[in-house]
Amino acid sequence: MTRMPPAWHDDDRSPNYAHLRAPFAETPFVFDAGALETLCRLTGFRPRGVKILFGLRGCALVDPAEVGAWRNAVRLREARPDHRVPRCVLGVWDRPVGRVIAWPGSTVPNADHMRRQAAAPDRRVANMLAPGMHPYVVGPHAPDGRPVEEGAFQLDRTVEVPVWRSLDAAGYDLACRFDICAPEDNIHAAGWPGDGLEFSSAGCQTLPGRHQPPADPTGDYAAFRRAAGLSPTPDLAETGLAFDYLLVTGRHLQLVAEHWAVPGLARLLPGSSGPEVRLLQDALVSQGRIADWGFTAGVFNGFTAKAVYDWQASRGRTADGVLRPEEAELLGFVLKWPG
Known part of the structure; x- marks a missing residue:
């Protein structure tokens, strides 16, 4: 079994990028609600509700002033995803108003959890959620050995979705296992004292911040929850509220934002x-x-x-x-x- 650290494989071997056939582009680009609408039309996504959650895998915000601020448009640039530090963007799309708000975060598992998966290949330990539009509901995040964190976003357990599993911890490529399951890939706070990880995830989507019950959530995660319309203090009355989560790569969004009407x-x-x-x-x-x-x-x-x-x-x-x-x-x- 290899012990090499996780790497981001070449694009033609990547489950995220192979279908796009476009090179890495460092040039900043601008995206707005119109780009998200066009992406939804091109993919047959039919998001429900007022607030749509989104994750952009392999992406970074260009201007710190645009972090956590409602905008008509946001400047982004492509970034290679990483399993040690967050290199993705998560946000909320207010569809009727046509605005977006975004923060840095992660949509991939941490290398520590990938190593645990490699050590137990017959178990479902860590995964990378496949791009798509996935149904989420407000509910508890219940990590092993820690208090239950109410008010997180749970991937709907009644829906089976595709995930990728790397069994050697070397990264995710097209040779990995394509697994159809109902994973516990929640959206929650990234940090926890003493774990030594930049973000704690075995497949969850994470934003900087902490949630240490009985205290309220903090950081960007707390702001993300509020932007989605949830109360600052997790409220059991909000359990079961439904949200759609649009997960794509930054490159996919950039191609749509810059080319719009390309049938391909x-x-x-x-x-x-x-x-x-x-x-x-x-x-x-x-x-x-x-x-x-x-x-x-x-x-x-x-x-x-x-x-x-x-x-x-x-x-x-x-x-x-x-x-x-x-x-x-x-x-x-x-x-x-x-x-």
Whole structure:
């Protein structure tokens, strides 16, 4: 078993970037609510509610003055994700008003937890949540050996989603295990006294700050909760409130923000819904790759993602569970969403 520290693999081997076929770009870019709307159209995401949570994997805020401030637009730049320090952006999109607010954070597991997964390959210890639009509800974060942290955001346990598991702790590439499960990938505070980690995560999405019950949450995490509309002091009455969490890479958002109407950016991935997803599922059912009971018609769930992954692997294509326009044509339909 290798003991090399986690690395971010080349883009053509990355579950996050292989489908984009675009190089790393250090040039800052501007994104606003319009870019998020366009990305949703191109991916068939249909976010519900007023406040939409988002995570941008491999991304950084350019101007410190824009951290934690409601803006019509925010300047970002691409950054290589890291399993030791946070190099992602998390925020809230106020959809009716057309504003966004963002903070630095992490959407990948910490290297310490990856090593624990490598030491127990038969168990589900650590994972990297696949990009997509995922359903979350307000609920407790219950880490082992620590008090329950009420008022966190829980990935809906009734929904099976795709995650990636690295069994050698060397990082995540397309050779890792593509696992369909209901992981406990919450959104919570990053820190805890004495753990020695920049952020504590086995797959959760984290923001700087602490939550040490019975004290209230602190730091950027506390501000994130308030921006989502939650009370500063976690309130059990808010348990079960539903939120959609839009998780994509900074590069994906940059391509959309800078090119807008490019049909080639259309994708089907976890959280997509609509007639195109139904056509995809019909094609997979006809090939015997997905059982009639294994999906909700027109909703791209974990079982649909696994069927796409298996079909891609069988055709010698890049297998990541994300459907591109050219693959839709091979399956007999067209991704018609606007660019």
